[in-house]
Amino acid sequence: MNDINKIAVIGAGVMGREIAQVALMAGYEKVFLYSRTMETINKAKIFIENGLIKMKSKNLMDDDATPDLLMKNLILVRDIEKTVENADFIIESVPEIMELKQEIFNKLGKYSPEHAILATNTSTMSITKIAERSNRPDKVLGMHFFTPIPVLRLIELIKGKETSDNTVNIALEVGYKFPALKGKRFIPVIERESPGFIVNRLTISTSLYLNWLLEYSLEKSIPLEQIEADAIDVKGLGPYAKWDYFGLDTVYNTLLYFSQVLSPEFKPGKTLIKLVNEGNLGKKTGKGLFEWKEGKPIINLEKKANIFNIELFMAIQLNEGCRLLEEGIVSNYRIIDETMLAGMDMPGPFSPGKNNYQKWTKLLEDFVEKSGIAYLKPCDLMKSGGFVNRRK
Numbered sequence: 001m002n003d004i005n006k007i008a009v010i011g012a013g014v015m016g017r018e019i020a021q022v023a024l025m026a027g028y029e030k031v032f033l034y035s036r037t038m039e040t041i042n043k044a045k046i047f048i049e050n051g052l053i054k055m056k057s058k059n060l061m062d063d064d065a066t067p068d069l070l071m072k073n074l075i076l077v078r079d080i081e082k083t084v085e086n087a088d089f090i091i092e093s094v095p096e097i098m099e100l101k102q103e104i105f106n107k108l109g110k111y112s113p114e115h116a117i118l119a120t121n122t123s124t125m126s127i128t129k130i131a132e133r134s135n136r137p138d139k140v141l142g143m144h145f146f147t148p149i150p151v152l153r154l155i156e157l158i159k160g161k162e163t164s165d166n167t168v169n170i171a172l173e174v175g176y177k178f179p180a181l182k183g184k185r186f187i188p189v190i191e192r193e194s195p196g197f198i199v200n201r202l203t204i205s206t207s208l209y210l211n212w213l214l215e216y217s218l219e220k221s222i223p224l225e226q227i228e229a230d231a232i233d234v235k236g237l238g239p240y241a242k243w244d245y246f247g248l249d250t251v252y253n254t255l256l257y258f259s260q261v262l263s264p265e266f267k268p269g270k271t272l273i274k275l276v277n278e279g280n281l282g283k284k285t286g287k288g289l290f291e292w293k294e295g296k297p298i299i300n301l302e303k304k305a306n307i308f309n310i311e312l313f314m315a316i317q318l319n320e321g322c323r324l325l326e327e328g329i330v331s332n333y334r335i336i337d338e339t340m341l342a343g344m345d346m347p348g349p350f351s352p353g354k355n356n357y358q359k360w361t362k363l364l365e366d367f368v369e370k371s372g373i374a375y376l377k378p379c380d381l382m383k384s385g386g387f388v389n390r391r392k
Contacts, residue, residue, distance in 0.1 A: 004174055008032040008087035008112075010080065010104060011260055012044035015121055016093035018149035020044070021051045024070040025150070026177040032075045039075045048074065052379040055150060060179055071269050080104075084112040089174055091143060093121040096253040101130045109134035117170050119143035124204070124254050126194045126261075127160035137162035141171055142190075144197060146343040151181040154343035156197050164386055166219045186342035194329040195261045196254075199343040201329075204258055204266070205320040205376075206253070206313055211269040212371050213308065214289075218271060222305050225288060229301040240289045241297045244282030248289070252276045258366035263375040296298040312367055315360030316350035325390055332392050350387065357385050 003193030007023040009016050012035035020155060034268060035041045052067035061070075077083040086091055090112060092104055101120060108118050118140045120130050131140035142158030155175045158169060166191060175187045180350045190197055196204050217224055228238035243251050252271065258266035268276075275281070282288030283295065290297040321336045353360065361378045368377050381387050 001384055004088045004117075004170065004323055005029040005088050006032070006089075007174075008034065008084045008090045009093060010034050010083065010108070010238070010246050011089065011093040012040045012076075013093065015145060015147060015149070016043035016091075017047050017143060018051070018147060019093060019121065020074065021048045021055075022028070022150055022178040022180075024048070024052065024073055025055060025065075025179050027062070027065070027175075028073070030081045030086075031225060032087060032291055036078060036081055038078065041078065041365050045074070045076060045078060051150060053180070055179075056076075058181065060150075060181060065132075066109060068142070080107055081111040083106055084116070087112055087116055089117045089119070089170070091119045091121055093145075094121060096124060096250060097258060098125055098257070100134050101125065105130055105140065106133040106135075109136055109221070117141070117174075119171060121145055121201050124257055126193055126195075127158050127163065128193060130159050132160065138164040141167055143171055143175065144200075146199070152184045152343060152345065153180045153182050153184065154339060155185055155187045156190060156199065156339070156343070157187055158193060158197055160193065182345075183365075186338065188330075188335055188339050192263050192327075192328065192329050194324065194327065195258055197323065198330065198339045200254070201324060202317045202320045202336070202340065202349070204254060205343070206254075207255060208265060208311060208373050208376055209316055209367070210243075211255075211272070212265050212373065214240070214271055215269050217305070222307070224307035225299045225301065226289075227308050228287055228299055229304045230306060231310065231313075232301060235276050237297075241299065244280070244288035244290055244292065244297060247284055248272060248275050248281045265373055265375045281328050309363070311360060314349050314352060314364050315363050316376060318353040318357065319378055319382045320374065321349055321353075321363060325387060326381050327376055332390050333387055334391050353382075354388050357382055357387075 005027045009020045012033050020031050020033045051069055055061055094100055120142055123144055127142045131137035134140050141163045144156040146152045146154045156170055176185050214238050217227055228240050231238040254267050255266050255268045280287045283292045286292050290299055302307040324330050337350050340348035364376055364378045
């Protein structure tokens, strides 16, 4: 197995800088972090240093490792060729635009050493398509992290059609070295490509409901914050604040991709398109579906609309999980539930679904009739309850 000493991260945004932080904490000899802009690099440096200080205070670093020492291993670069010319393992983390990722992997294939493994932190896209222009598709795989990366345990590993077993084994070795505040990494290997893999396949399926509900609220003049109050979770963020948190441009690009590869019904709605075109992208711009101040959404949650249906939300996820089983993406539903818990810090849909699938099937059928969204029609495995025999 290859010795991995030098890690390179392409992209210094929210995900890239967090990947660089855990790579430093894992003790790699050098961690190269690339961005085109000096502003992004400077922000990443401050973020990583503060992150290391925080992790040290929580005893998540070796006794002899200090933030100052680890920061000396971080190399900030604005030239992609210099970033990867000596790298053993490269993780790309740029926006979800296929052409951009393919362009980067073409450069990675040209400029990095022949032995280097090339990983993409795509949350939804085809590994095979991303690898096409790399000139080494056997060394390309998906390595999908979940933010906050220093906290959450999940990393989804996804094989493309030509990804070698050796590449997967090296990626597993690297992934397990990355520390996480919540414990040992959980790293499922997904043998077959599927849009969104496991976690995002389930969560993005619920975007069909959220998109419909967003347009419905505007049509009926229902304040969006009241629907947010309906759906608020224990962490204080509802689904629309989470869209703002992730970035409405990211949500837009993801839904656009799903509309191309899964169903046209995933196409972003009018409100989302308008906000993205205006540059109101959520937390990072200070305004999206909500106003943001000091990193928090300004929302009055005192009044509820009482129209968000959490059971319908779970029914959609159960149906999508059953589709993954039908398509052979995973062999059993325990993988799906454990992956959702590790990546989203929330239970998967199958445990409650075992007792509720008949009720939830009816909920879905009624919603399909009301909304006209045919994609959400219950699949056979959900309707029959046959999934209950697919735990292992």
